[in-house]
Amino acid sequence: MTQLIWLTIAFPIAGVLFNGLLGRRLGHRVVSVVGPLMVLASFVVGVGAFADLLARHGEAVNVPLWTWAAIGSFEVNLSLLVDPLSVLMVLVVTGVGFLIHVYATEYMVHKDESGHAHPDRDFARFFTFLNLFIASMLVLVLGNNYLMMYVGWELVGVCSYLLIGFWYDRPSEEQAPIDLGEGAEPVKLPPLLSPAASGMKAFIVNRVGDVGFALGVFLIWTTFGTLQFADVFSQVPHMAEAMPAVLSWIALLLFIGAMGKSAQIPLYVWLPDAMAGPTPVSALIHAATMVTAGVYMIVRSNVIYSHAPGVSMFVAVIGAVTALFAATIALVQVDLKRVLAYSTVSQLGYMFMAVGVGAYTAGMFHLTTHAFFKALLFLGAGSVMHALHDVIDIRRMGGLKNKMPVTWLTFWIGGLALAGFPLMSGFFSKDEILAKAFEASPVLWGIGVLTAGLTAFYTFRAIFIAFHGQPRDRHLYDHAHESGPAIRFALVVLAALALVGGVLGLPAFLGLPHALDSWLAPIYATGEHAAAAGEHGLSLGLELGLMATSATVAVLGIVVAYFFYVVNPAIPRRMARSLRPVFVLLANKYYVDELYNAVFVQPGLKLARGMAQGVDALLIDSVLVDGLARLVGQIGRQVSRLQTGYLRHYALATFIGVLILVGYFFLR
Amino acid sequence: MSQFLLSALLIIPLIGVALLVLIPRENKDVLRWTAFITTLVNFLVSLPLYFNFQSGAGYQFEEFAAWIPALNINYHLGVDGLSLFLVLLTTFLSAVAVLSSFSAITEQVKEYMALMLLLETAMLGVFVSLDLFLFYLFWEASLIPMALLIGRWGGERRIYASVKFIIYTMAGSALMLVAALVLYAWGGTSDLPVLLQTLDLPAWLQVWLFFAFALAFAVKVPLFPLHTWLPAAHVEAPTAGSIILAGVLLKMGTYGLMRFAIPLFPAAVPVWTPLLVTLAVIGIIYGALVALAQDAAKKLVAYSSVAHMGFIVLGIFSGGPQGMSAAVLQMVNHGLSTGMLFFMVGVLYEQRHSRLFSDYGGIWVKVPVFGVFFILAALSSVGLPGMNGFVGEFVILLGTFKVNWVAAAFGTFGIVLAAWYLLTAVRKLLFGPFNPANSGLRDMNGRELAIAVSLVVLFFVIGLFPQLFFKHITPATDALAERVNTTILAWR
């Protein structure tokens, strides 16, 4: 089955062509079958490849496709790499992807009161792009050289652009200001970007990251002369002695690409605005798969990063800071999807912290579990939106648990996993990261634990406001209803995965094998395992202690949230009033968007206008080019004035000519 | 038969013109279809060029006939890796241009079609001639039809644009003529292959001759400071005129650099490379920035051409074979994607007669098929992997990075700006709330669809299988790069 791995890409592309060309004519039912079917087929092939790989004990296999380009020393042969890491990603992408496709078949169909289904006007186009995304993600994950990774990198960027801007004709929406009660002046919130604008913002910010990635790839080719992973990684140890600086530069440049794609500190601004896209898109692209591409890239190039300790530490620091930063913003968000968006940025920070300190397996483990419970949470939020006619502002929800039991229950499971409640999948993966972070530096661990607490708090703040307490908008509450079978199916499966996900990486002291670690071991074997991430440096007691602290912090977060929003809702308002400046700062997302707009966007446009009118139209065009033409015109006019029309002048001119000639000849 | 192929390519359009003369002026459709069939036949005749082209480094399909024996100037045609795909691009785009102007041009169709065919001959002549004066003859000949096309069927300020176009290019190429004469004096002949073997000019002369040639080509490319004729010409030119102007005429500049300037004066290359690379990089950033500030679709695409051609020049002077062969492929890519962008803008212009973004907005809902193709064209121009733009840009930047990483860094930053202005254009045209003024728009008809589909198919073929093209281009560019490098070593 491994040799057929290219089918995993071929199926979605077939889906793209089918839905793209015929979808509009064949109606939404056919499209809603073809779309998910293609992804399921890929999943099946993925599982087949997984089985083969198990039989081969994780030994990588290259499936060559065709020679892309061969110019002198630049030789790129497209081929797919089937090894533990890529199969894991394939399973995650196609598995979660399939569930989200099924979910979307119902989500994109609006039911009016009479139960009559109105599919979205561009139903076929939605599934075409969704399949295109799966195909691009698989290209990124399965490619066996940096060029294919870059190709996938850009393709997923374009797909996210197309899908965020799916409802391209919707204008930007104003957000109602937050009232803090007792006559305090309500806090104004910035408007939400329109889908078209946020799509473009996402693409351009990604592109800024891609520039770094591209330069990294060029540097790799310039130093190693090849782009194939295997060849590059084999030369890395020798290069580490020869030119360590180049290696760090490569690692840094590739990480800039990861920053853009996985929304880390400087380039994260596009992810919250990406929520303007339909919720399945947010779930698939902005939670489970695309944003994890950065983590995958670092884990794939673990050999480079383990030989560039400086940059790895930088990665870890960026990850930790992003985690904390995003968590603080999530505390005050009023839009359910934006709470989850900042939570994703924060969790990605965790993953980068893990891979930064060399705990690649922990990073991948958290990536996998995060894919499950974050997709679940997003789909839950989508189910709520679907029921409340696209209202996502939690201040208008309340008491939905009795109206939407399944969504409420699955949302709880997702919330617990995200918060890191003991025995949930999130707990194991986050705890492993914190353990490894503690090994690297207690400061990182401190930030991690603090963020874990905040995560628990804001997750359950949203749950309690939305599902518990009294309904705040009676009209909406009456209309709320549980979602249809497709949505519930997806929610339940994902909830199950979120529950059992932990089994992939049980801690060593339980005696059970750490499944993921043994599974991913081969990909580290290529480069000797520099960081001693494999065996535990910590004593058993210390590890138990760490696990206990992270568990208590999670539970504490939940209890505080319960106390704040269910027992005595007035408290958060009073706190907000007293800490007003902090609250306003968080509500406006530290004014980062406004900062970027003022520093990059506006000056860029002003420079563009300056160049267009000033330099181009004025300086070069009218002054130099047309100016030259006018100059020639003037010279012409001046010379013509010599023809005065008076004979005397002509006679005089002739006379002077004669005089000169005579003078010259006679006096020579 | 195959050894008269190139002359056949030149003559078929002339036969077409003869046919047009016979057809009375009234039945316009007969005129249009005759012209189109001629260009189609010419395209089909040019296909064998690709199929039985042995990818060696030498000139193929050579034709030699004494033209002015006394002065040792002769009618010498030939094709090699550099010009093969440009010939195919010319014949293909001419067919596309003629087909796209069926509904756009209503008055004086006979003259219009005749000029298009003459233009095709002139352009093909430029790419296949291996004799300096023959090249110069076709180079100037290509000016006249294009100027008339802009002058007669253009927009409001068409006279200004066409006059500026002619004078700007003529001024540049006048210097080239002088240099050609000097070269002829030194070399004794104007035959390129002979000159390449026998020529040994002193270094200082090579520097000046290179300057003269490069100036003429830089005007045509257009390179940064000499580009202001392009937006004026594009905005005023009819759609088909723009397609040909952007698609082929700009390539004559870069082709000229690689065919004449670099091989004939290799010693001058290291002297001029820093300046030209800097101008190219400025062109990339500057073109993108100015494009960002445009409020008319056609002007935006025109400035995007300035930016894209900047990439090509960057590739040519990157020194390595990668940069050069990618530059040749990028010429073809730019011809196709910018040609399609102009075609799409033309489709809109024909119905709404306005080029300003403000008149459009949210039209994707009204013209879905058009929307899809426009986005594909924009993405190909932005350099989306899997399509043609990416192949050229990526490999050019790769090649340049090895030699001069600062220029490559700026160039790579250029693709961000490219994304910014092109996607802004897409957003202003297609996205956003529907502008009721466009309610009369109809989606693409069969003819337009045929053009769009054929172009998009080519985008993906080049994007996914560039090796089909590189295998023919690389030998020629390797020879070129090797010639420049050996001279530098010997010279130094």
Added chain:
Amino acid sequence: MEQTLFLLIAAISVIAALGVVFNRNVVHSALSLLVNFCALAVLYFMLNAQFLGIAQILVYAGAIVVLFLFVVMLLGAELGEKVTSWLTVQNGVMAVLAVILLTVIGTAVFESVIQGARGDFTPEAVQQYGQVQLVASALFTDYVLPFQLVAVLLSVGVIGVIWLAQRHQQSSARREFHD
């Protein structure tokens, strides 16, 4: 003796020349032109060019000056510019220029020795064959082509003048028709 005669005639011609230029009345300047031509004719005689002397009197003095007077009469004598005084700045400049030309040619005349192919047209030959025969023989042997051309020139000139004059009648005729 001859020298004094030459100086006398030269003085007369110079004064006549100045008269032509500085006379307010066109008729007077025409008459002084006549005097100048006659003085020159005498000089030709002194230079052993009797035929040309006669020709000079016939052509220049007789025909051209008469033509001038005829035209002056036709157009009315006073139509020239009302010259108030000769001492304007412009005239001064022109005069200076004329003097400069004179000095330039003058110096050249004195320095460079006249040399050239000495022909056979010596005074003795003149005595023997007669001046007109000699000139005629030269004219009709090696200069016959210029001679023909002059003939053509003269006829063209005549036709030209007639045409000009004739056009003059038509236009005036046509003008009456229009007015």
Added chain:
Amino acid sequence: MINQVPVSYYLLLGAILFSIGAGGVLIRRNAIVILMCVEMMMNAVNLTFIAFSRYLDSATGQIFVFMVMAVAAVEVAIGLALLVELNRHKQTVNIDEINSLKG
């Protein structure tokens, strides 16, 4: 009759007459007088021709004068005809008013 008068005297006289003629052309504004001065310049040239022919004993000088006379005659005829024509239109012969050739 040997000629005591050296050739340079004649040439000098020719030069003087030529300069006076040139001066006249430049100074006077009356077209007729200008034509007269031009005639005078031509005659000065004739004088120098004949002087040369006399002192170099060659007939060519005289033949040249013959040609010059012919040209002069035609020139005056045409000149005056034009002048008459001009007068018809502009009612003047003052060359300052005749400036339609202005660039």
